[in-house]
Amino acid sequence: MNDRDLYPESWEAISARIRFGRAGGRCEQCGIPHGTFGYRDQQGHFHSLVQVFAAMLQGINPFEGDLAGVEPGKPTQIFLQCAHKDGNKSNCTDENLISVCPKCHFDMDRPGQPPARSYGRRYRLHQYDLFHSPSDEAR
Numbered sequence: 001m002n003d004r005d006l007y008p009e010s011w012e013a014i015s016a017r018i019r020f021g022r023a024g025g026r027c028e029q030c031g032i033p034h035g036t037f038g039y040r041d042q043q044g045h046f047h048s049l050v051q052v053f054a055a056m057l058q059g060i061n062p063f064e065g066d067l068a069g070v071e072p073g074k075p076t077q078i079f080l081q082c083a084h085k086d087g088n089k090s091n092c093t094d095e096n097l098i099s100v101c102p103k104c105h106f107d108m109d110r111p112g113q114p115p116a117r118s119y120g121r122r123y124r125l126h127q128y129d130l131f132h133s134p135s136d137e138a139r
């Protein structure tokens with residue numbers, strides 16, 4: 001039995017209903033909207049492209065501040081996930097499901113633990129460049 005066998009057949013519909021119906025297309029932990037482009041700093045804070053451009057218009061170079069070391073040409077796009085609060089993938093009651101961004105999902109799986117270097121490696125799997133459509137991942 002692999003992980004996928006634990007999910008109900010209607011998982012895609014359930015997941016979409018939680019993420020875009022109940023949660024209104026936002027992370028239910030941090031509130032970030034699905035599809036937002038931006039950058040995650042070393043502390044895990046997200047800076048949307050709108051915030052970055054706003055800073056630049058004020059003459060601030062965000063890539064010399066919180067975002068030092070981040071590649072400006074490679075923003076991340078937030079792609080919401082539907083997570084199981086109790087970690088049991090076959091428990092798909094509404095109360096057990098939550099719409100989360102990849103960062104909040106990662107933190108949920110490691111409660112009470114400080115940010116780990118492995119977060120960066122795993123998180124990069126969810127990064128896109130400007131020419132990669134999020135719909136590519138859904139296929």
Ligand SMILES: [Zn+2]
Nearest residue numbers: 027030101104
């Ligand atoms: Zn979040």
